Amino acid sequence: MLVYISVDLEGINGVVHSSQTQPGEPGYERAVTLMHEETNAVIEGALSAGATEILVNDSHWDMRNLRQELLNPKAVLISGWQKPFSMMSGLDSQVAATCFVGYHSRAGTARGVLSHTYRAQVFFEVRLNGQPVGETGLNAALAGWMGVPVALVTGDDAVCAEASELMGPVACLPVKKAVSRYAAVCSPHKEVLSRLRAGAEQALAEPDGWRLFRPPSPSTLSITMIDPAMADAAELLPMVLRRGDRELEITHQDYAVLFRLMLAVGALGASRRDPYFS
Numbered sequence: 001m002l003v004y005i006s007v008d009l010e011g012i013n014g015v016v017h018s019s020q021t022q023p024g025e026p027g028y029e030r031a032v033t034l035m036h037e038e039t040n041a042v043i044e045g046a047l048s049a050g051a052t053e054i055l056v057n058d059s060h061w062d063m064r065n066l067r068q069e070l071l072n073p074k075a076v077l078i079s080g081w082q083k084p085f086s087m088m089s090g091l092d093s094q095v096a097a098t099c100f101v102g103y104h105s106r107a108g109t110a111r112g113v114l115s116h117t118y119r120a121q122v123f124f125e126v127r128l129n130g131q132p133v134g135e136t137g138l139n140a141a142l143a144g145w146m147g148v149p150v151a152l153v154t155g156d157d158a159v160c161a162e163a164s165e166l167m168g169p170v171a172c173l174p175v176k177k178a179v180s181r182y183a184a185v186c187s188p189h190k191e192v193l194s195r196l197r198a199g200a201e202q203a204l205a206e207p208d209g210w211r212l213f214r215p216p217s218p219s220t221l222s223i224t225m226i227d228p229a230m231a232d233a234a235e236l237l238p239m240v241l242r243r244g245d246r247e248l249e250i251t252h253q254d255y256a257v258l259f260r261l262m263l264a265v266g267a268l269g270a271s272r273r274d275p276y277f278s
């Protein structure tokens, strides 16, 4: 059984501020230590459930946070950027199930720690076929498109609510309770690690609980940018339609193409960030 684990940082217990997620800032090294510990707890649970191969994809920022020498020796790590499917790179139909570790709620969630969707300074809102989605939804849909279910989500209570609203009852382990976008009630560290170990084992041992979130074909992504100039740049892409001052729309038969166009819209939008005026 090949298990794929996409690991973000904002949903790790103890992380409550964006400065903790930035390399070079005080607090970053501690956050990354906690990220390794939570990832290893999920890996150990997956191995106990019968996983024979573990593929970990570092899915935060420049995607060079995790160190392979600090991960469980059974895990293989995808490290670095650029990669073709970003937080879901390396996933294919050979994977039995995916786990989303350290995930956070979508852009615009008031009571969700460090809520954002892919590019926090570019995407105001992303909707998939009319439904607001964050990284959990966009990534689960890509997995579903490849025929791969989601077995487990970990993060704050807001991302757990978002995941189950989207996919139905999916195993989700809240490691902290959001108070606001920049505050949380953090659980005792050791207790979280043992809950992650046991919860991952239980979730991966019960395929009946896995959720396949397969988007219809064609599907539509509606993206509201933070600034109209970002939409000006992104609408240069073929298939990206301008629907308003800040609104873009993309429809495609193949969700994998749609997903990559969303990444391209984000990259082009980011090229128009005004350092003085936003």
Ligand SMILES: [Zn+2]
Binding pocket: 008, 009, 010, 104, 118, 135
């Ligand atoms: Zn993220």
